[in-house]
Amino acid sequence: MASLQHSQEIKGAKVLMVGAGGIGCELLKTLALSGFQDIHINVAAVIGVNIGLMGINETAIAVVSWGSGSDGFGSIGFKVSFVCEMAEMIRSVGTRYVMIINKLAFVMETTEKQGDGLPYLEVIDMDTIEVSNLNRQFLFRQSHVGQSKAKASVARDAVLRFRPHISITPYHANVKDSNFNVNFFKQFKVVLNGLDNLDARRHVNRLCLAAEVPLVESGTTGFLGQVTVHVKGKTECYECQPKPSPKTYPVCTITSTPSKFVHCIVWAKDLLFAKLFGDKNQENDLNVRSNDSCSSSENKNNVFERSDDEDWEQYGRRIYDHVFGYNIELALSDEETWKNRTKPRPIYSRDVLPDKMTQQNGNADKTDDLSPASAMASLGLKNPQDIWCLMENTRVFLEALKLFFMSRKKEIGNLSFDKDDQLAVEFVTAAANIRAASFNIPLHSLFEAKGIAGNIVHAVATTNAIVAGLIVIEAIKVLKKDGCYRYGSIFSKINENWFVLNHMQHLCRMTYCLEHPSKKMLLMPVEPFEPNKSCCVCSQTPLSLEINTHRSKLRDFVEKIVKAKLGMNSPLIMCGLALLYEVGDDLEKDMIENYTANLEKVLSELASPVTDGTMLTVEDLQQEFTCNIYIKHREEFDEEKEPDEMVLSGWTQAPPEKKDDKTSIGNGASTSKSLPTEPMDAQKDIDVKEILDGTASPGKKRKLPEFSEGCSPDQSNDADETMNHKKIQKLDDDDDDLVMLDHWGKDTSKKQRSQ
Amino acid sequence: MVGEELTEQETALYDRQIRVWGADAQRRLSKSHILVYGMKGTITEFCKNIVLAGVGSLTLVDDRAVTEEALSANFLMPPDENVCSGKTLAELCRDSLNEFNPMVRVSVEKGDLTSFGAEFFDKFDVVVLSFCSLATKKLINERCRKLSKRVSFYTVDCRDCCGEIFVDLQKYNYAMKRQDETTECELQYPSFQEAISVPWRSLPRKVSKLYFAMRVIERFEEAEGRKPGEICIEDLPAVLKLKKEICEAQSLNESHIPNALLERLVMGAREFPPVCAIIGGILGQEVIKAISGKGDPLKNFFFFDSMDGKGIIEDISDPNPKG
Known part of the structure; x- marks a missing residue:
């Protein structure tokens, strides 16, 4: 029974896979082919507000945003009425439309197809199938784009076509929902992750730890990929190594001294776009001012207000001149700034585009037109790979601004940037390019700008397929080991070089898919690391937090630390025995009021004051994760380096970005100043790259004395002499040096192979 | 590269991968013609990968009838007897592959591969053989090498937990990129026989x-x-x-x-599905590299064994080739 093939353990094993994206599709297929017969899939719905319009053959997908107050499934009636209203318009257009409103999608057929004049209506996940998915999520077809089914069901049906007799159970829900609790996870022999975001990964990691279910984790970007196995107590958990947080840029770089295109994108997206079309009351008033010269003669509040006698182009030109001209002039007046820098040049619209844009496209005036509002289309610009000149950017800027106000008036005030919103991408591209021109930074195409602005992760089908194969191999090994424990040593047949499968050595392996061969290898296996003793998740090590307890509110602590840094979903915060805050469905009214009031209080002024030396206990009941945090009061924080005004130390400290973001394509570093809407795609990318970089540079490579420590103490009981012997034999048999990957943490010296 | 621009539809569909290999590479892919023989699990995986990637056309050759073994690692065929009756392996796979990406022409060529002449192979840029005898591998490889144009030739085999890929790109020039440096490289491949x-x-x-x-x-x-x-x-x-x-x-x-x-x-003469996915994935990447001219192609063997988990490249060529 040396082979991994035809394992009895596979058939009976109940496995859970999370995610039905690129890896998920490949994984489900490979599991089914490999003989798995009881597969559960959870597709985490992505919440996002989308606005955009895409044309695909005769099917058009209208992605319509609903105000930020709506949370998806909560208000179906509301939306249905909206849809019926829309249906009237659609009927007159005569094609098939799919509307996606927050998490819900409504499919509507026209009278033509239905015959009875009633809109055909069904509900699907927000994580719908998009055209740009089809090139790798091969279980989905063109016909599924907009099909009224959730991803998990479509994937299930596709797989049942070639494996009709297996059981596939889809759950179309966020894996973070409370019904997917520890007991739910306990029913599985192994959990397989094919996720695209850090948040859900961390959540699943904690549930797997709590339920003591092995987790096979994976991620890909471009040609790079990795598969890791996490077994509680035996190997490091997913969170043992800090995950780099999204790249942030110093505020002054964005507002005053951009030196890279990405700075211009962040400015265009997070400041200008947000100011013009988003919530005007948002506190991003660093916004379009260039610096702090408050002596501004113009009334800042009024710059963005349109006066009644202005047409949209005049208004657009005024905004243009203000942000690209006036503000730059203002910045130039501060000569100190430009001592060692190239001075930017102010740009005024009349110099770039002296004439009024006369051609009024008829359709742009119709507010109810469902054809995609696109400045590129109305200006006749076709190729998204082209780099527009300053004049073209100016035209796109003015046209996009006009289109927003004319054809999407209802959304103004609630818009946030979305990479699938063509008009938003056009506006941000143009604005970033004009700013880039001003600061002497090379201009970029819409295609490139979209990648940077949307943190789009590179993805190809092949890497996903490879990673899925590796996941299944690891899953089978996990199950085999499980079998061993239950049936004793069924692998007693030991030939000369026969591998003994029933031990950790073969159970766990981290595998990296490389782009360039390293030591002749494209697929590089590495022995897993042992748990990080200072990991606050699997080792429950306390953390310490430097914070100004006289200034920071409980809300700041909850948002910036508990949710953002610790990734807790439904936290409960205790100071000694006193409950400061909790989230739950069954709370009494007065409790809720109390907690809400607490949120607004400064830490040191709470009923149980949080001051220097206080120990806070933060707990997530669903994740069964508790964390103790020592509070250290600190008065001052560096505005640029510590914008949160809090420093959490212990384990979450990500290493500083090493990579220079020189590639124009927006993979790696998240380009947002704050957390982007779909932030975490880029995370694992950095992950992989950093790790691979570590491997590739010889200085970081390090050979460990082979098994110098023998087995780690907790395993010595079940590792008998024979097995040790066999293991060593296997290694001798293997000439290559084992490559150890250096993680960035400071605890590298403690790292060992888990054996 | 001068050439037709990608259509809006192509740009939308291939968005994510264009971000990996660029629009030029995507254009080259869409003009390439691939021939595969031996519709078993690994080749099925490979076909899926390159159809999704958006090659110009894919031609399948495999006249065998569907057997239980053929189904074991193949996700393109429904195990429904009514569907399968009368159709060859290649025909069934074509039907499924066509659904994957309507922009790729997938067709079937009937007949014995070894009887096809030079003018047949001349239509292709890439030829991939799977589960072929030693003699067939040598024969087709030689036939491809005799053509005036360069045809990339691959063989792929999976047994049990192991897989092997052989690559013959004849004389291959490409730009090797490392960080900021780009160097022109020329690789000289031996034939399978050599x-x-x-x-x-x-x-x-x-x-x-x-x-x-x-x-x-x-x-x-x-x-x-x-x-x-x-x-x-x-x-x-x-x-x-x-x-x-x-x-x-x-x-x-x-x-x-x-x-x-x-x-x-x-x-374990049968293929092991996870290994099919891995080998089919690596082969897909290699073919995409060879067509697009982007990335280091492997020379000239690749091995994967799920027992040790290594995916290793071996250069098996005569250090002092004659001539």
């Missing part, structure tokens, strides 16, 4: 054991007149005997081909 004729004792000591083991199995099947994969555990003594003979003739220490490895390959 590669496997390199004396074993002149190979580096660390060459993958799988390379030797696969050659033993190949020779055994040829000597016995078996079709690829027509081998079982009863053959093991004969295979081990052959291994001994070859090792003696090649002056290679027998321990370089562990009996356990041969036993696995003999017992």
Whole structure:
């Protein structure tokens, strides 16, 4: 029974896979082919507000945003009425439309197809199938784009076509929902992750730890990929190594001294776009001012207000001149700034585009037109790979601004940037390019700008397929080991070089898919690391937090630390025995009021004051994760380096970005100043790259004395002499040096192979 | 590169991968023509990958009827007898592949691959063979090499937990990129015949054991007149005997081909689906690299064994080629 093939353990094993994206599709297929017969899939719905319009053959997908107050499934009636209203318009257009409103999608057929004049209506996940998915999520077809089914069901049906007799159970829900609790996870022999975001990964990691279910984790970007196995107590958990947080840029770089295109994108997206079309009351008033010269003669509040006698182009030109001209002039007046820098040049619209844009496209005036509002289309610009000149950017800027106000008036005030919103991408591209021109930074195409602005992760089908194969191999090994424990040593047949499968050595392996061969290898296996003793998740090590307890509110602590840094979903915060805050469905009214009031209080002024030396206990009941945090009061924080005004130390400290973001394509570093809407795609990318970089540079490579420590103490009981012997034999048999990957943490010296 | 621009539809569909390899590469892909033979699991995976990637056309050759074994690692075929009746493997796979990406023309060519002449192969940029006899591999490889244009030639085989890819790009030029540096590289590939004729004792000591083991199995099947994969555990003594003979003739220490490895390959003649996914993925990447001219192509063998988890590239070529 040396082979991994035809394992009895596979058939009976109940496995859970999370995610039905690129890896998920490949994984489900490979599991089914490999003989798995009881597969559960959870597709985490992505919440996002989308606005955009895409044309695909005769099917058009209208992605319509609903105000930020709506949370998806909560208000179906509301939306249905909206849809019926829309249906009237659609009927007159005569094609098939799919509307996606927050998490819900409504499919509507026209009278033509239905015959009875009633809109055909069904509900699907927000994580719908998009055209740009089809090139790798091969279980989905063109016909599924907009099909009224959730991803998990479509994937299930596709797989049942070639494996009709297996059981596939889809759950179309966020894996973070409370019904997917520890007991739910306990029913599985192994959990397989094919996720695209850090948040859900961390959540699943904690549930797997709590339920003591092995987790096979994976991620890909471009040609790079990795598969890791996490077994509680035996190997490091997913969170043992800090995950780099999204790249942030110093505020002054964005507002005053951009030196890279990405700075211009962040400015265009997070400041200008947000100011013009988003919530005007948002506190991003660093916004379009260039610096702090408050002596501004113009009334800042009024710059963005349109006066009644202005047409949209005049208004657009005024905004243009203000942000690209006036503000730059203002910045130039501060000569100190430009001592060692190239001075930017102010740009005024009349110099770039002296004439009024006369051609009024008829359709742009119709507010109810469902054809995609696109400045590129109305200006006749076709190729998204082209780099527009300053004049073209100016035209796109003015046209996009006009289109927003004319054809999407209802959304103004609630818009946030979305990479699938063509008009938003056009506006941000143009604005970033004009700013880039001003600061002497090379201009970029819409295609490139979209990648940077949307943190789009590179993805190809092949890497996903490879990673899925590796996941299944690891899953089978996990199950085999499980079998061993239950049936004793069924692998007693030991030939000369026969591998003994029933031990950790073969159970766990981290595998990296490389782009360039390293030591002749494209697929590089590495022995897993042992748990990080200072990991606050699997080792429950306390953390310490430097914070100004006289200034920071409980809300700041909850948002910036508990949710953002610790990734807790439904936290409960205790100071000694006193409950400061909790989230739950069954709370009494007065409790809720109390907690809400607490949120607004400064830490040191709470009923149980949080001051220097206080120990806070933060707990997530669903994740069964508790964390103790020592509070250290600190008065001052560096505005640029510590914008949160809090420093959490212990384990979450990500290493500083090493990579220079020189590639124009927006993979790696998240380009947002704050957390982007779909932030975490880029995370694992950095992950992989950093790790691979570590491997590739010889200085970081390090050979460990082979098994110098023998087995780690907790395993010595079940590792008998024979097995040790066999293991060593296997290694001798293997000439290559084992490559150890250096993680960035400071605890590298403690790292060992888990054996 | 001068050429037609990608359509809006193509740009939308291939958005994510264009971000990996660029619009030029995508254009080259859409003009490429691929031929595959042997519609088993690994090739199925490969076909899925390149159809999704958006090659110009894919031609399938495999006249065999559907068998239970053919279904075992193939996700393109519904196991419904009514659907399968009368259709060949290639025809069934074509129907499914067409659904994957309507922008790629997938067609079937009937007949015996070895009987196709030069004008047939001349239509393709890439030829991939799977589960072929040693003689067929050599024959088709030579036929491709005689053409005036350069045809990239690949063979791929999966047995049990192991997989092997062979690559012949003949004379291949590409730009090697490392961080900021770009260097022009030229690779000279040996033919399959030349590669496997390199004396074993002149190979580096660390060459993958799988390379030797696969050659033993190949020779055994040829000597016995078996079709690829027509081998079982009863053959093991004969295979081990052959291994001994070859090792003696090649002056290679027998321990370089562990009996356990041969036993696995003999017992597990069937493909293992996860390995199909991995090998089919690597092969897909290699073909995309060769067509697009982006990335380092592997020269000239690739081996994967899920037992040790390594995916290794081996360069098996005569250090001093004649001529």
